[in-house]
Amino acid sequence: MILVLILVLPLLGGATIAAGRGRPSFGWVGVAANGATLALGVWTAVRVVRTGPLTGAGVVLRADALSAFMVVVIGTIALLASWLGVRTVALELATGQASPARATTYAVLVQAFIAAMFLAVLAANVGVLWVAIEATTVITTFLVGHRRTKGALEASWKYIVICSVGIALAFLGTVLVYLAALHAGGHSASALDWTSLMTHAHHFDPAVLRLGFALLVLGYGTKVGLAPMHSWLPDAHSQAPAPISALMSGVLLTVAFYAILRFKAVTDLALGPGFSRALLVTVALLSLTVAASLLLTQRDYKRMLAYHSIEHMGLIALGAAAGIPLAIAAVLLHILGHGLAKSVLFLTSGEIMAAEGTSQIDGVHTLLARRPALGGLFGVGLVALLGLPPFSLFSSELLMARAEFEVGLGWAAIAAVVAMVVIFVAVVGHARHMLFGPSTAAAPLAPPPRWVAAPLVGGLVVCGFIGVFAWPLSGLLHAAAHVVAP
């Protein structure tokens, strides 16, 4: 029941917004719905850790600790993004960039997008998981193209074409896994249930499963933004409105990675960890290299954040490659920390862009002196994202590296650190240009309203808090890691 509610609440919010026909105040209904969903997610997580997996809607929905954790992550970022979405819509209506009708479509699609992500992580069946992830592609295409500029249209075209091809390959992979499952004695109606895949995994044909898993990594990897299938990502994330970039970068990428984690568990049971490890290490190192080399020459700060996502997805893939429970727990913590830091940064960059009128790094300077609030948020967000203490990305990166050394992937961890150093230098260089310098103006410009700044500060505080105190999450992380790394 509660799982059904988690899916329905965001949609109800969307329906109410539709009834409001573009009045900005109705945006708060979406925020309230997402807040309530987050509360339900936390409650689910507590129950799952105490009493084990829950099911809902017959056997269609299932929440184990991993699903519950992802629900909490999605709920958190959805709350942040829809809150700032109220601001985006209000600004667009005020400047005449969007009609009330388009503003309504925007807010309704956002709610549908959030519901589709919840369905992806709560689906008991990997076929339904595929349907939900493909649905996110279809829904977000219009959101990426929301501004209707040439750039936005081009980005949304590339996005849907490349991701549709990717997701089609993931479907082929799913079919091959289904084939292996049927031959191992699975019943056709339930063979694609993840729990059933796990019970029969030992009897899967290795050759078919290898092919299937490779296609799944390639396919879902496209949506994760792993190199070499990443080319849509910087365009889409830089052209979309800030709250959409926050949702796409902060959670959609990792929801797709969640699918890879589920299939990795099945593959590892059948084939041992060697195959998935080799595959994931390859794409991880490639992603880190691509991110490092393109961040050096970046001239657009939203694209800079987008390439930063490719780096972090590489780190997560490398952590998952290690595969032991410690590594998976660190990966999950990293998913949450990256989601928080990256969405705060994208949302702040949206404010900066609205205020400064450009997304070029060269066009923005002395931000700390002229706009202390925005500059401060952007600076602190970058500190978090670059993996400095006290933020949680520091601990998760450290834990992932430790796990990688434990399983003999130390060389890969060292390669990752080299890429991270390059990225650090590049990003600090760009940030110095944007943030520091003496102000020419007499007094700082007006800061954003308090209700805009509050959730952004809140996101960073949470990211710092879970970096220092592990206790609220440790039980959940431990349980979730053991779901896919027995």
Place this chain on the structure above:
Amino acid sequence: MSGSSFSSTLTLAVGAVLVCAVTVLWLSSVRSVVRVVATQGIALGLVAMILGLHLRDAGLIATASVVLAVKGVAIPAFLGKAGSGALDRERRPLVNVPASLVASAVLIVLAFTAARGVATFVGTTAGALVPVGVATLLIGFFVMVTRRRPIFQMVGLLLIDNGIALVAFLCTAGVPFLIELGVSLDVLLGVVVLMVLAQRLRSEFGDLDLDDLQELHD
């Protein structure tokens, strides 16, 4: 259905799917391509129907009707609406027609080599035809990378999709009906979104080759 007539009708329908894919390569007008896409959708639906009747599988027969409705009728209808007028003719594909046909022959050989393992693993009459699905998929990729009109990229995407659906029918008699329903809905919505986008692109960029999309780069 008797064994031999089952196998020959199935082979015929599966072969039609591949023939349609190859036909796309030598057509340049949108209207005829849309007709070929519709024919392929119907052939695909028939594959599912023949298998469903043979296996007496009600779910698969239901799936077949969905496929016929979505891929044989609805999607081509959407495509046809957008593709009116000479503007959408593919005038200068990156690879010309004779070379494309040679390439498709190579792709078919490649598909048969690559998918032989899976075909033997499945071990049924239908399973032996799996390479045809893979060949359709590869030709779809080829269309996507060599054609420059938005509508031809969509057709490439549909070929990929149909190829994969064909593999699914031949390997596992399709995925369970409810999932197939979700998949078909996604594909249909995806095509609608692509159509709307293609129209917006045209109104923004005018008579568009995808090479003209140069706005975003590093």
